[in-house]
Amino acid sequence: MTHHPLKKHIEEIIKLTDEEFEFILSHFETTNKRKHQYLLQDGEIADKEYWIVKGCLKSYFFDESGKEHILQFGMENWWITDYESFVKQSKSKINIDCIEDCELLYITFENREKLTKEMHKMERFWAKKSKFGRIALQNRILSLLKNSTKERYELLLEQYPKLFHRVPKKLIASYLGVSRETLSRLYS
Amino acid sequence: MTHHPLKKHIEEIIKLTDEEFEFILSHFETTNKRKHQYLLQDGEIADKEYWIVKGCLKSYFFDESGKEHILQFGMENWWITDYESFVKQSKSKINIDCIEDCELLYITFENREKLTKEMHKMERFWAKKSKFGRIALQNRILSLLKNSTKERYELLLEQYPKLFHRVPKKLIASYLGVSRETLSRLYS
Numbered sequence: 015m016t017h018h019p020l021k022k023h024i025e026e027i028i029k030l031t032d033e034e035f036e037f038i039l040s041h042f043e044t045t046n047k048r049k050h051q052y053l054l055q056d057g058e059i060a061d062k063e064y065w066i067v068k069g070c071l072k073s074y075f076f077d078e079s080g081k082e083h084i085l086q087f088g089m090e091n092w093w094i095t096d097y098e099s100f101v102k103q104s105k106s107k108i109n110i111d112c113i114e115d116c117e118l119l120y121i122t123f124e125n126r127e128k129l130t131k132e133m134h135k136m137e138r139f140w141a142k143k144s145k146f147g148r149i150a151l152q153n154r155i156l157s158l159l160k161n162s163t164k165e166r167y168e169l170l171l172e173q174y175p176k177l178f179h180r181v182p183k184k185l186i187a188s189y190l191g192v193s194r195e196t197l198s199r200l201y202s
Numbered sequence: 203m204t205h206h207p208l209k210k211h212i213e214e215i216i217k218l219t220d221e222e223f224e225f226i227l228s229h230f231e232t233t234n235k236r237k238h239q240y241l242l243q244d245g246e247i248a249d250k251e252y253w254i255v256k257g258c259l260k261s262y263f264f265d266e267s268g269k270e271h272i273l274q275f276g277m278e279n280w281w282i283t284d285y286e287s288f289v290k291q292s293k294s295k296i297n298i299d300c301i302e303d304c305e306l307l308y309i310t311f312e313n314r315e316k317l318t319k320e321m322h323k324m325e326r327f328w329a330k331k332s333k334f335g336r337i338a339l340q341n342r343i344l345s346l347l348k349n350s351t352k353e354r355y356e357l358l359l360e361q362y363p364k365l366f367h368r369v370p371k372k373l374i375a376s377y378l379g380v381s382r383e384t385l386s387r388l389y390s
Contacts (some may be wrong), residue, residue, distance in 0.1 A: 075344065081260055083347040085340075098337045107344065134322075141329040144336055149286045151339035152273075156263065156295065158346050161273040191347055 016125050020119060023091050028135050029144050038136065045068070045118050053094070053110040053118075060099035062120040066092050070180045075108045084189035087113075087177055093143065100105040113181060143159030163192050167200050195197060208253060208307060215330050216323050226324060233306050237279040241298040241306075245331050248287035248294050250308040254280050256293050257304030258368050262376070263296045272377035275301075275365055281331065301369060351380050357358070 020042070021035045030038070042065075047053065054060055056075060071088040073096065085108055088094040099106035103123060121129070130137045143177055167190055171178060178186065187197040208230075209223045211274075218226070219380035235241065241350050244263065259276040261284065273296055276282040291311060309317070318325045345354055355378055359366060366374070375385040 075348065077348045083344075085343065095346050098340055101337065109269065133205075137325070137329070141332065144329065144332050145289050148332055148336040148339060150335065151336060151343060152286060154343055155339060155346065156271075158343065159273075160263065160265045186295070 019067060023065070024139055027139050030135070034133070034135065038129065038133070041129045042119045042121050045120060047112045047116045047118065048114050049112055049115050051112050053097075053112070054096060054106055054108070056109050058099075058106055059103055060096040061093040061123050063093055063126060064075070064088075064110075065119045065121075066090055066094060067117040067119055069118070070113040070157075071110055071116060072113055072181075072185060073108050073110045082188050083191065084185055087174070087181060087185075089174075089176065089180070089190065097147070113185070129158055158168070158191075163190055163196065164188055164200050167197070180196075203375060207255060207279070211253070212327055215327050218229065218323070222306055222321070224322070226317065229317045230307045230309050233308060235300045235306065236303045237300050237303050239300050241300070242294055243297050244294050246294055247286075247291055248284040249311050251281055251283040251288055251311075251314060252276075252298075252366070253307045253309075254278055254282060255305040255307060257306070258301040258365075259298055259304060260369075260373060261296050261298045267379075268374050271379065272373055275362070275373075275377065276364075276369070277364065285335070302371070307366060344380075351378055351384065352388050354378055371375070 018035065018039065020039065021030060022037070024030060024035070034151050037098075047069075053062075053064060053071070054065055054073075066088050068090060072084055073088070073094060074082050074084045075088045076082055086094070094110060095191070096106040096110070098104065098109045099108075100123060126140075130140060157169060161169065167186075170186070176187075183197060183201075187194045190197065206223065208227065212218060212226070213225070231337045232255075235257075241259070242261075243252075254276050256278060259282055260272055261274045261276070261282060262266065262270050262272045264270055274282070276298075282298060284294040284296045284298070286292065287296075288311060295365060312329075318328060319336070345357060349357065352379060355374075358374070371385060372382050373390075378385065
């Protein structure tokens with residue numbers, strides 16, 4: 015139990031006793047999804063937040079012309095949900111699909127509210143996670159406004175080198191907001 | 203004291219007694235800045251978070267060609283700082299300037315840490331504010347990836363109609379990432 019990957023992950027921010035971690039873990043469920051299966055569709059309410067034990071996912075949405083735009087990728091140790099839909103319990107604007115077979119832990123909205131109330135350490139953990147998430151989004155906006163496609167490609171490569179071995183180039187292009195052909199010119 | 207605008211603002215999220223609010227307010231200082239004066243320059247550490255009592259501000263950064271990009275506007279009842287620099291106490295990438303004469307309340311990083319520890323209500327208040335901030339940023343990214351300039355212009359007009367009377371068109375163009383001329387074609 016001490017070496018559970020989720021315990022290690024939470025302990026990057028707060029220290030836990032084994033008992034505390036067992037209590038936290040009792041609020042989670044496990045699920046396995048196969049490549050191409052989905053976790054969330056736009057129009058649904060995101061009632062779960064997932065923690066990725068193994069696998070790779072994408073969250074994405076369609077513009078009015080039906081073109082797919084990637085909002086976020088997810089890999090091991092990352093959390094994934096539609097944050098707005100989950101927090102507000104409102105209809106989601108985005109979709110989440112598995113790019114690989116995935117092993118996931120999830121916590122429901124109710125259990126997360128309960129755990130936040132019952133355990134101040136977890137309230138602090140999620141507050142901190144939320145801060146970091148906000149900072150990452152702010153940097154993505156700065157990058158979208160400031161950097162060329164080439165610079166954003168290089169930044170992504172630098173931050174997440176593993177992503178390039180696991181994710182089809184078509185999806186990388188969709189994340190960067192360019193065509194597959196434009197991307198080919200950048201990395202060839 | 204009961205009718206202080208900051209009390210009203212905090213009470214949109216959590217209820218406070220007058221004593222609690224006075225305790226909170228004792229952690230803030232007041233400052234007045236004139237139009238064109240700055241609150242933060244890139245390279246500095248953001249050691250204060252500001253709450254806008256009166257006035258209008260912009261946070262912005264320069265790209266490598268020296269072009270200005272607006273990250274955020276701020277008006278009455280909004281909080282403004284470089285969130286990343288403030289949270290991490292790292293060097294800021296952005297600037298914050300007054301577009302009008304401004305009356306501001308601010309809390310230092312140390313006082314905010316102190317107040318968060320001392321008062322669970324304020325920990326919850328800021329956690330909630332951070333959640334909403336993260337959601338707003340996510341929606342800005344969705345909009346940047348998905349919407350045309352015209353759509354983003356209309357969205358801004360719909361969300362913040364007052365902004366258009368207070369902020370020069372040049373700055374609206376810079377927020378939308380287009381030239382002053384392109385913007386003229388949109389709103390004429």
